[in-house]
Amino acid sequence: MPEPEKKNHSWIIVAALAAIAYFFLAARPLGKEFTMSPRWATPLEAVSPGDRAAKDVRPFSLSGRFGYYGQDGELLLSSVSADSVAISKDLYAEYGVRGTKPVFRRPDGKEAFSLGEAGAPAFVSDRLFLVSPDNASLAEYSLTGGRLWTRDAGSLITCFDANREYSVAGGLDGKLALIGLGGGLAYSFSPGGSRLSVILGCALSPDSSMIAVVSGIDRQRFLLLERRGDGYRVAYHAYLPSDFRRRVLVDFSDDGRYAMYEGDGTLSIMDVRTHETRSLPAAGKILAARSGPIPGTFLVLTDEGAVNRLKAVRGVDTVVADVSFPRADAFLDCLGGSAFLGCGDRIARIDMGEI
Amino acid sequence: MKRRRMVAPMALALALAMGAGAYAIEWPMAEARMESTFGTLREGRFLPGIEISAEDPAVLCAAAGEVLFCEDGAGPGGLPSGVGSFVAIAHERGLVSVYGGLEPGTAVDYLREARQGDLLGLAAAERGGEAGLRFFLFDAEKGQFVNPLLFLRPREDQRTPAVRAVYLRRDSQAIDLSQIRTLRQGLCEVQAEFWDPRDDGQGYNAPFQVRVLLNGSERISLGWDIGREIDGRYRLFSGEGKSVDEFFVPPARYRLGTIQIPRGRASLEIIVSDFSQRSRSSSYVFQVE
Numbered sequence: 001m002p003e004p005e006k007k008n009h010s011w012i013i014v015a016a017l018a019a020i021a022y023f024f025l026a027a028r029p030l031g032k033e034f035t036m037s038p039r040w041a042t043p044l045e046a047v048s049p050g051d052r053a054a055k056d057v058r059p060f061s062l063s064g065r066f067g068y069y070g071q072d073g074e075l076l077l078s079s080v081s082a083d084s085v086a087i088s089k090d091l092y093a094e095y096g097v098r099g100t101k102p103v104f105r106r107p108d109g110k111e112a113f114s115l116g117e118a119g120a121p122a123f124v125s126d127r128l129f130l131v132s133p134d135n136a137s138l139a140e141y142s143l144t145g146g147r148l149w150t151r152d153a154g155s156l157i158t159c160f161d162a163n164r165e166y167s168v169a170g171g172l173d174g175k176l177a178l179i180g181l182g183g184g185l186a187y188s189f190s191p192g193g194s195r196l197s198v199i200l201g202c203a204l205s206p207d208s209s210m211i212a213v214v215s216g217i218d219r220q221r222f223l224l225l226e227r228r229g230d231g232y233r234v235a236y237h238a239y240l241p242s243d244f245r246r247r248v249l250v251d252f253s254d255d256g257r258y259a260m261y262e263g264d265g266t267l268s269i270m271d272v273r274t275h276e277t278r279s280l281p282a283a284g285k286i287l288a289a290r291s292g293p294i295p296g297t298f299l300v301l302t303d304e305g306a307v308n309r310l311k312a313v314r315g316v317d318t319v320v321a322d323v324s325f326p327r328a329d330a331f332l333d334c335l336g337g338s339a340f341l342g343c344g345d346r347i348a349r350i351d352m353g354e355i
Numbered sequence: 356m357k358r359r360r361m362v363a364p365m366a367l368a369l370a371l372a373m374g375a376g377a378y379a380i381e382w383p384m385a386e387a388r389m390e391s392t393f394g395t396l397r398e399g400r401f402l403p404g405i406e407i408s409a410e411d412p413a414v415l416c417a418a419a420g421e422v423l424f425c426e427d428g429a430g431p432g433g434l435p436s437g438v439g440s441f442v443a444i445a446h447e448r449g450l451v452s453v454y455g456g457l458e459p460g461t462a463v464d465y466l467r468e469a470r471q472g473d474l475l476g477l478a479a480a481e482r483g484g485e486a487g488l489r490f491f492l493f494d495a496e497k498g499q500f501v502n503p504l505l506f507l508r509p510r511e512d513q514r515t516p517a518v519r520a521v522y523l524r525r526d527s528q529a530i531d532l533s534q535i536r537t538l539r540q541g542l543c544e545v546q547a548e549f550w551d552p553r554d555d556g557q558g559y560n561a562p563f564q565v566r567v568l569l570n571g572s573e574r575i576s577l578g579w580d581i582g583r584e585i586d587g588r589y590r591l592f593s594g595e596g597k598s599v600d601e602f603f604v605p606p607a608r609y610r611l612g613t614i615q616i617p618r619g620r621a622s623l624e625i626i627v628s629d630f631s632q633r634s635r636s637s638s639y640v641f642q643v644e
Contacts, residue, residue, distance in 0.1 A: 084435060118398050120435040131437035134403055134489065135455065136500075137589070138434075152589040154498050156443070156453060156491070158424055160434040172424060172443055172451060173495055185587060196445050197495065198424055217423065245422045246464060247433060 032354035034294075034312060034320035039338070040073040041348040047078040049109025056335060057107065059087040062342040063329040066092065068107050069347055071338070077107055088123035091143065095121060102130075104145065113145030124162040131157060138169060140183065149183025159247050161203045168211060170199025176213060178204075178232075187231055191215040191223055201250035201261065210235075210272060212250050212259045220244065222261050224272060236275045240264075253298065254291035260298065262286050267300055269313070278317035284309075288332040292339070293352045299339055301332045308343060312352065380417040380506045381471055383454055383490055384409040384478065389512075390487065392551060392560040392630075393502035394579035394591050396603060401591045402561075403500040403582050404453070404491030412477040412486030414454050416469040417507075420446040427462040438489055442475045449496030452503075455489035499583035504563065504630045512554065512631035516562045519548040521625050521637060522608070523616070532623065532639040540618045540643045545575060545611045546604065549627045549635075563630040567611055569623050575612040618643050 044065050057068045057076060066085040067077035083094045086102070091112055093102040102121045103114040115121070119130040119139070130139045135157055139150040155173035162168070166186060167179045174197025178187040190197065194216025201214040211225040211232060220240040225232035242248075242264040249262040252272075259270045266279040267289055284304035292299045297320070298313045308330050312321035328344030339350045384407055391397065391406035423445040426436050438455035440462045445451050457476035469475065478486035492501045522529040523543040530538065545567050550559035567575035582591045590596030602610055621643045628634035 086435075120437045122434045124434070129434060131434050132400060133398065133437050134400065134491075135436050135438040135441070136403055136584075137400065137437075151587040152584045154584040155493055155495075155500075156438070156441070156455075157434065157436075158426070172453070172493065173498055183587070196421075196423055198443075200424075243467075245467070246425045246427070 034297075034314065035353050035355055036312070036321050036323070037351045037353075039349040039351055041346050042069065042073045042075060043346045044078050045075070046080070047075040049077050049079075049105075049107065057089055058333055058335065058340060059089055059092065060331065060333075060340075060342055060347060061085045061087055062331055062347075063344060065345075066094075069340075071335070071349070073347075073349065077109070084120065086121040086123060088126065088128075091123075091128075093121055095119075115141060115145060116147070124160070124167070125164055127162055127164070127167075129160075129162070129167070138167075138179070140167070148181075151177075151179060151183045151185075153177070158199055159202045159250075161250075163204050163206055163208060165208050166204060168202050168204050170202045170213065170215070172198055174198050174215065176202060176211070176215075178211065189213075189225065189232065191221055191237075193221055193237075194219055200244055200246070201248040203250040203252055203259070205252045205256040205259075205272075206254065207256055210252070210256070210259070212252065212261060214240070214244070214248050214250055214261050217243065217245065222268070224259060224270070224275070236270075238277075249286045249289055251289060255295065258298070260289050262289075269298065269315075269317070280311070280313060280317065280319065282311075287330055290332060290334055293334050293337045294354060297352075299332055299334065301330055301341070303327060303330070310341065379508050380452070380503075381415065382407070382507055382510075383415050383417045383452075383475075384486070384488055385411050385413065385415070387488075388554060389560070390553065391558075392563070392579070393500075393504060394561040394582065395559075396561070396599065399599060401582055401589060401599060403589065404455075404489055405503050406487060406489050408481065408485045408487045409478070410485060412458070412480070414442075414457060414475045414478050414488055416444055416471055416473040416475055417452050417490075418444075418446050419469065419471050420444040420452070421468050422463075422466050423451060425462050425464040427457075427464055428459050439479060440476065441489075443493075444469055444475075445495075449494055450501075450506075451493040451495050453489075453491040453493060455491065456487055494581075497583075499581045502563075502580050505580065509631065512551075512629050512633055514552040514554060514556070514629075515633045516549060516551045516627040516629050516635045518625060518627055518635050518637040519607075521548075521623070521639060522546040523623075532641065535641055537642045537644055538616060538621070540616050542613055542615055544613045545623075545625075546608050547611060547625055548607050549609070549625070550607075551627075551629045562627045564626075564628045565609075565611060566626045566628075567614065567623065568626070569614055569616070570621060571624075574614045577611060616643050 081094045083096045086093050091104045093104045095102040104112045119132050121130050128141045137152045140148045155171040159170040176189045180186045195218035203212045209227045213223045224236040226235040251260050267282040268279045270277040284302045288301040300311045302309045307324040309324045331342040333340040341348050387407040387409045395402045424443040427440045440457040441455035443453045458479040461476040478488040481487040492503045521532045525543045551562040564578045588598045622640050624638040626636040
């Protein structure tokens with residue numbers, strides 16, 4: 001009787017050795033995990049102005065109510081206003097649309113100053129601006145109420161941004177104007193390239209080296225301008241599939257590394273060094289998009305109709321957190337490692353980190 | 356008061372220049388009342404459009420076009436709108452109509468195409484009163500605001516412009532022409548106080564045209580036709596135009612321009628007209644030495 005064949009099991013040994021080698025050679029350290037930890041939620045009850053003090057007081061304007069809150073959740077002021085409100089960490093003003101001259105008060109309610117002309121005030125990058133009642137003129141005031149400059153626009157202003165050095169305004173005439181600290185025109189640009197010219201959104205990078213613009217109708221365009229000498233040149237442009245007929249979100253990250261702009265159901269984030277762009281789904285209306293508490297992250301707040309949604313994004317395309325909550329008026333603010341989310345009748349603090 | 360028939364040379368010239376053939380647009384509110392005319396001084400600025408009011412707050416598209424921009428206060432970042440919620444409609448030949456002061460939340464942000472008469476929103480009430488609208492016409496090709504009355508269907512104006520005083524200014528002295536009989540010859544700046552009263556008699560508006568004639572010959576003609584930005588300043592009138600500082604002397608006087616007064620007997624006439632061709636003239640006769 002012939003002896004049974006000896007089976008060759010060496011392949012098992014090779015496979016086992018390969019697997020062991022793989023575990024050691026292919027191993028990569030786990031990335032940090034993004035964390036969101038709610039700290040507190042404060043209902044927006046009425047609080048009269050007083051002499052309360054708090055560290056890092058934050059302003060809010062939400063659902064017809066405005067005021068100040070501290071990082072520990074204490075409300076320092078919470079008032080109802082039938083008018084619009086311009087508010088910064090040191091000043092606030094209630095104003096109507098027609099013919100009112102804004103009166104500015106401090107957080108304790110005491111009057112600081114009043115402006116000598118009517119218009120709609122706004123604080124942008126800790127600077128105080130005033131748009132004229134015809135929306136065709138812009139003025140800057142000091143934080144003590146002195147007028148610094150006035151500049152008439154060529155048409156109605158449709159969008160605006162400012163940093164500490166410049167301000168940029170877009171108009172119904174399809175022109176973009178870069179304005180210096182003294183109110184002089186530093187640069188002007190008409191993107192063109194569309195059947196109808198209009199500037200829908202604009203933003204300045206923190207160091208003024210770049211301007212981002214969404215412009216035109218049929219077709220809509222995104223442009224990134226980079227400073228060259230005394231002017232700017234188009235460093236990147238793309239035609240967009242969107243057909244917005246309103247102001248759209250355009251912004252830079254706090255470090256100026258990324259540009260963001262609103263698309264049709266998306267938020268596009270571009271690395272301004274490589275021009276790599278990814279589009280995140282952002283259904284509904286984008287209420288706010290800003291640099292997150294952690295470098296390299298963004299927070300995006302959207303109104304999806306039935307719910308509001310807060311997403312945290314790392315880089316240009318990695319969603320690390322996604323939270324929805326009942327729809328209401330909402331705002332988003334960031335300070336240090338915390339995000340402050342106002343929604344409806346309350347404000348919440350959410351600490352964000354990585355472990 | 357002698358009612359003068361005024362051929363609107365500026366209106367015709369502008370319409371022809373724009374190649375528009377003077378096409379008419381409809382009033383954006385039914386039974387609208389004029390509150391402020393184009394170029395009226397408001398808060399130290401020339402109004403670059405008109406202000407109207409009506410009992411019915413419905414704001415209607417003045418002419419067929421497409422929605423260029425809609426601002427309803429809920430957009431991200433930036434500045435608030437000084438004119439409140441507004442809709443801009445793009446028409447033919449670069450003309451853009453803007454309907455400002457809408458009630459927030461009523462602007463038709465879902466429209467793309469708009470026909471004449473389509474509802475664009477509701478005008479906000481003026482502090483509990485009637486609904487008020489700020490209406491602008493902008494020529495995007497030329498980069499200038501245009502007096503909407505040049506394109507709106509004409510309507511009757513119930514009141515006639517008024518002229519209160521006319522001055523000739525030389526050196527630092529302004530001479531009231533109603534108080535003098537003789538004058539030295541030379542170059543003088545003509546200044547005058549005039550207005551077009553509102554139909555309700557509650558305020559004063561800019562007229563449509565002012566003409567100054569010396570000895571029957573027209574020397575100055577200003578028409579409230581266009582306004583545009585030059586070097587960061589809004590300037591009214593065609594040509595070089597005039598800024599507020601160049602044209603207005605508080606509290607109520609306008610600097611119309613300079614004329615050379617020759618020796619002899621002189622007759623100076625100022626004619627102020629509104630868009631309905633109602634006009635008022637004042638004449639002064641004096642001896643020039």
